[in-house]
Every structure is written in C-alpha cells, then in structure tokens.
Amino acid sequence: MRVEGYETWRPWTLEQLNNLTLTATLTILGANPSIFFQNYRTEICNFSGFKIYPGHGKTYIKADSRSYRLINGKCESLFLQRIKPSKLDWTIVFRRLHKKGQAEEASKKRSRRTVKAQRAVVGATLDAIKAKKAQKPELRASLRAAAAAKSKEAKKVAQEKKKAELSQVKAAQKGNISKQQSKGAGKKIQATSR
C-alpha cells in the first residue's frame, strides 16, 4: 500500500484491509468496477415475459431497428421461427390472454386502509371540534331546539316591526295605494301630460 509522504511501499494493515470499499477491492483484484455498477436493470423478455437479469439473454435488433430482448436460446429460437408467444401456454402473454392465475393475484392484493385524522380548522380548534363531538345527542337536540326557538322569536319581532312601519307608511299616503305600494314599494309617479 502506498504510504503518503514516503516513496516506498508498505504492507496493508488489518484495519486498512477491513475498511476497503467495494470499488477499491475490485480495482485491486484487477476487475473493472464499472462493470458492476452499470445499468443494473432487470429487463423483460419480449417473448416469454420473464425478467432478464444482467448477464443473461440476447438483444436482437431487427432490420426495422426494433430491438427485442430474449432471455434464452429457447425464446430466441421460437422468436426467429416467428411463433406467437400468445399460443404457447407457458408464456406470460398467453397467461394474461387466457386470464390464468388472476384469482391468486387478486387475493394476494392487500387493501390499503387510510387512517382518518382529526384536524383543526380555521374557526374551530381541535379541542373545540372534539368537545362538540363528545356532546350527548340529547344535549345537542335541546341546544338546537333552543337556538331554533330563539331565531323564531327574533323573526317574529322583526316581522312585527316591519308591519308597524308599513302601517305608518300607509297612513302617510293619500289616495289609491296599489298592492305593491301597500307592501312597501315606492310611490307611483303620476303622468303630468298625455
């Protein structure tokens, strides 16, 4: 191992050996680390539908520049014979077409449950919301009734007030009063010329 500051080579210490990174190890062993860190991506065989891990299969680029990934010689041979994968019952294309194994897949699916969480809203803090939630139904009903009665009362008072105002207006007016006027509309502007 090259030691800093010295123009000489010293053997590795155990600690240094233990702390070697993967890239360093590969370089020392003479391997090219970039091989192992290239596009590691499982492709899918264009014929059978199986996963192609790195190091397997062939990529065949046809004259129309469409590329086909084939996982093994079996698929390659069948592909070149132009046999349709949808006719071979071990391919995924076939299975999907004839809806094989879908019952198992469906049962395997786990339903996701969303958890509803109470949140404070502008105008009502979380405590206020919780308090309202915790109110007994009878209490709520009585509160509502009280509120309704109150609003009814207020309405009644307002109506009476309005009636009184109207009667005043009526008294002030002379002559014919149209239906609309009695309701409180403005006075009709009489024509002065014809």
Added chain:
Amino acid sequence: MLLLKSFAKVIDNSGALVVEVINVMGGARVASLGDEVVCVVKKARPVAQGEGGSTSASSNAVSKLKKGDVARALVVRTVQPVRRLDGTFVKFDDNAVVMLSKQGTPLGNRVLGVVALEARQKRWAKIASLAPKMV
C-alpha cells in the same frame, strides 16, 4: 464479424451501396462493431449525367464513391452477436458499414438506419451525431 471478402451494406449517402472488405485495420483478422476496415465498392448508386440529372431519391446523395473505389469504413452493425460490458449480447439483422475518409470523417452527410453503441467512440463522434438511432 467482417473479414477479407465479407460483404457489407453501406448505410450512409456517400454513393456506395454494397462494399467488400479487403483489410481490417489494426492487424486483427476479424472486424467487429466499432472497428475500421478498408473496403472496395462493389455496388454504387448510379451517378446522374450532367447538372439536370434526375432528382436523387436518396435525399441529396453525396455521390463521392463509384464502383471499384477503395475507401475506409466503420463497422456499425454485425450479425455476429457482440458482448457488451453489462453481459448482454447484441446482434443485428445485417452487416452494415459507414464510409470514411482517410482522416476518419464520414464521407456521406447522412446516416440511415440504426447504429450500434460501439460506434460511439471519440474518433467517430461525427458518425454518432449523424446517426438517427443508436442501439
């Protein structure tokens, strides 16, 4: 896997159509993707006589090569599968080649068809840029 006597298709518009390999540069016996070869033009596009020639169907063909010309070329497609560093093998439907000048620049100004990624080397940057699709 092109060697002496191999025929290859020319996929640029340099005028040549089919080419026969007569030498593999670098001393190897066999030329693969990304290797340079010396070749003879076996079949070329007919050159129109005079200025008012027929409109070339090959979109402004730069007819520099005619039958019997010797020129260099870069191998861009091989039927023989070639192993890539990630372990995959790539193979094409035909052997194809792009014609080069002695300096290494492409003779045509357009490349038609797919070109292998192996051609993406510093020397052939021009070809890589001309290629419509690199696979």
